[in-house]
Amino acid sequence: MSDSRANIIGVLSAVGAAVCFSINDTAIKFLSGDYALHQIVLIRAAIGMAILLAVIFPMQGGTKNFKTRRLPMHVLRALFVVAANFFFFLGLAAMPLADAAAIFFVSPLFVTVLSVVILGEHVGPRRWMAVGVGLLGVIIVMRPGTASFQLASLLPVAAALGYALLHITTRWIGPTESPATMTFYIQLVFIVVTAVIGLALGDGRFAGQDDPSLEFLLRAWIWPDPADTFLFLLIGAASTGGGYLISQAYRLCEAGLAAPFEYVALPLAIFWGVVVFGDWPDLISWLGTSLIMLGGLYMFWREAMSSGGSLANQPYRK
Numbered sequence: 378m379s380d381s382r383a384n385i386i387g388v389l390s391a392v393g394a395a396v397c398f399s400i401n402d403t404a405i406k407f408l409s410g411d412y413a414l415h416q417i418v419l420i421r422a423a424i425g426m427a428i429l430l431a432v433i434f435p436m437q438g439g440t441k442n443f444k445t446r447r448l449p450m451h452v453l454r455a456l457f458v459v460a461a462n463f464f465f466f467l468g469l470a471a472m473p474l475a476d477a478a479a480i481f482f483v484s485p486l487f488v489t490v491l492s493v494v495i496l497g498e499h500v501g502p503r504r505w506m507a508v509g510v511g512l513l514g515v516i517i518v519m520r521p522g523t524a525s526f527q528l529a530s531l532l533p534v535a536a537a538l539g540y541a542l543l544h545i546t547t548r549w550i551g552p553t554e555s556p557a558t559m560t561f562y563i564q565l566v567f568i569v570v571t572a573v574i575g576l577a578l579g580d581g582r583f584a585g586q587d588d589p590s591l592e593f594l595l596r597a598w599i600w601p602d603p604a605d606t607f608l609f610l611l612i613g614a615a616s617t618g619g620g621y622l623i624s625q626a627y628r629l630c631e632a633g634l635a636a637p638f639e640y641v642a643l644p645l646a647i648f649w650g651v652v653v654f655g656d657w658p659d660l661i662s663w664l665g666t667s668l669i670m671l672g673g674l675y676m677f678w679r680e681a682m683s684s685g686g687s688l689a690n691q692p693y694r695k
């Protein structure tokens with residue numbers, strides 16, 4: 378596959394993953410008032426694993442996807458995404474969806490820095506400037522030093538670091554591992570980790586916390602309401618599809634190119650926040666979110682111009 382074709386498929390995969398993850402985030406926030414986080418994620422992972430084995434594996438070579446010579450790296454990568462999910466969803470329980478999603482987009486900064494430090498990729502000054510604009514937007518949304526600042530807003534930042542490390546490890550193992558294999562080991566580690574946490578905390582012995590994030594983590598497990606079956610199926614399908622697509626994106630093109638296209642999740646988060654939860658961003662949130670999107674869009678525009686106006690014309694230039 379040519380570099381230009383790989384970049385195009387990688388970018389489209391990143392956009393598709395952002396759509397899937399936005400649906401997943403919305404459904405989990407909707408369920409966060411009734412269920413424990415680890416229960417939701419365990420059910421999601423079990424459904425996702427079933428979809429992976431029944432649908433994706435047969436299309437991607439079947440049982441050969443179980444085989445890997447890089448099991449420790451798969452486990453490490455999966456632990457990064459487990460941490461990212463837990464931190465983000467805990468923040469989501471206490472924050473508007475749009476604000477949590479906006480703060481989370483400090484992740485491209487982490488991805489860019491780590492891609493230089495760990496992978497040795499080159500990042501030009503205009504890309505650094507675009508990332509800086511996005512970071513300024515994140516700071517505006519967080520509002521540190523004001524009465525509006527809340528500690529829960531640090532959770533999406535921690536999630537962003539875990540997410541960036543996920544992508545860096547994807548770049549490491551992507552050339553030898555298929556997206557189906559990478560998705561399988563992520564779902565497997567999700568099942569193991571959430572089952573262990575459920576055994577430790579699922580009886581609700583520490584429940585009754587005033588903080589919504591802590592309560593989401595420590596709430597007792599309950600038998601799922603049949604009315605919520607569709608939502609659980611939805612998050613299982615969305616997380617599996619998103620995991621597969623994002624593995625494909627960072628496997629096919631540079632981390633610094635794929636990351637900006639995940640900004641599609643920002644307008645989607647605003648849309649779902651308004652439609653589902655009635656959370657309208659205030660003026661400051663709009664300003665910060667706009668800067669985050671501006672940084673990402675400018676980064677895309679610069680790379681498109683450097684390749685003659687279209688990413689399809691020639692390979693991506695670092």
